Amino acid sequence: MAEKSITQEKVNIAVDMWNFDSLAKKVHEEARTLIDYFRFNLIYYQLVKGGSLEFERIRQYEPGDNIRRIDWKVYARSQDLTTRLYKDECEYDIVIVLDVSNSMLIGTGKMTKIKSAALIAGVLAFAAIEAGDSVALVMHADGQNFCSEPSNVDVMPFLRMLTDHSKYGGRKNWVSLGRKLLSNYQDKSVVFMISDFFDCNPEVLLPELAGKFSKTYGIMVRDPIDINVPSGIGPMYLKDPDTGKIFLIDFDKVRKDYMILSKERVKKISDAFHDYGQLFFDMVTEENFVKAFMKSVGKEEVISY
């Protein structure tokens, strides 16, 4: 798999990204599966609202009610349209934070990390808007401070923002990101952070975010080369996308240690999220996000169903 794609090929930063039409098509395909899963398992509500929903009462259907609240069993019996109401059902802002820094723009697998991350962001946004919540997008890198206002009108403007390539690129700045989120969004927000989490110290980032926002979730997107390098490659020229410096690295000498430390890094970040009671999910660009997410969320002990 990875042998061909990473061997001695130049990876052109910022080449492999979605255009609007292809992203829109893909989001609709993938999101439908996720939304069905969410709806069936009420997992979305648990993710965003936290805890299980408590049924309060039924009332007559009124125009504008969320059609997912319609009690279809009652309708089947009496042809009467009624709406189920739950306690503590309030509107949340979903803040999707997309890391658009330089390290996200590269990829050696099926797609670049940013492409994979943009798809995840689009799918989550679609699901949230379908659920009636407002979605805001933050595209973050040092020097790039794009924050949109929460909106639940339609997912298309959101996808347009995701395919604005002029906003991609820059170094990571977790401190600046934390400040931006804290100052721009309300307490009743659920934050999804989509990143490779390089140079991230979750012990510094999470306390404030977890303290302010309703939920803060981490979705780690990794490239195959972030985890492992195939053997037999020999010395490779690697370029740092932030500094432009070129290094000559012999991976064969450090492969095992590299794999071990890569796993430890992910575990450290994952543990930090769990310590603060948040969901953490990691995937590789080779995987299908929806399937992997459904599988991961289904296992999460944080979510009680």
Add this chain to the structure above:
Amino acid sequence: MVLNRKKRVTYFGNFETLKKVHGFRRFYISPWILYIKIIIISLIFLTATESIVVKKHQIAKDTGFMLVMDSSPSMSMPDYSPTRLSAAKEITHQWIDLIGNNTLIGFLSYSNFIKSSVAPSHDHEAVTSELDKVEVSMSEVGASSINTAIDQSISYLMEATDGPDNETVKEKVIILLTDGLDQLSNDTLARAITNDVRIHTIGIGDTSKTSLLFENLSMEGVDEELAKHFKSDFVSSLEMNFTYLEEVADMTGGKAYLISSKEGIMKAMSQASLEEIYIQLNTHYYVLLLVILMSILELVAYSQLGAI
């Protein structure tokens, strides 16, 4: 090679982990490390072969100078401000100040006879005093006494001594300022060559004003015969003498300068009083010191780049 390398470069993001495992073996390709190495190796080679020689110009040492100044009537031309002779005297004063007291300087002025002379010594005041007295007289027409002037100068230089042991000066130099020259006799030239007397010749040539001034030259108060003689001498001196000045300089190991401005006189006199020396760099110190510094620089570069 660089182009080929660019094609084989892979962008990589997980340097955070890589730094921890690769550590000091991470090697940053920098051409500067190679450049430093080349410089070090070159310097070591030059040190070993003692090939580093530096050319330098300095005021001639162990040298006796005789300033021989033409003060014939043609030197009264006002094309140099105020006149050729005045300009030459002014510049000579500046030159003496530049040379410094450690140098032997003598002076001699001539027209159709030797008008004044001072043997070379450290007493520059005596020289400047005689210099100030030099004037032009329109009656001093006729054959130039340049031959006698040069002969006298050679004699002065051969007798000149210097240093605590009163040794004869090693280098003997005549600086001749003239705007016209009769031919030196072969004997005089041979004497100069035999006694290693270098003759630098400074030909005071025309300026942009010369022709016009000459046409309008007022000879009021000057005897008609003298005026006619002056004019004919002056024309002949303008036309052909610099070639001969060059030959004289060349034969005696000096240099010839044709000048057309007051500043040119100073430049020519300064250059005439310089000597070219070759210094072999003390390779045991300076170059090796540089090698050590370059090596330290390379070491620092390696450590900054994570190699050590």
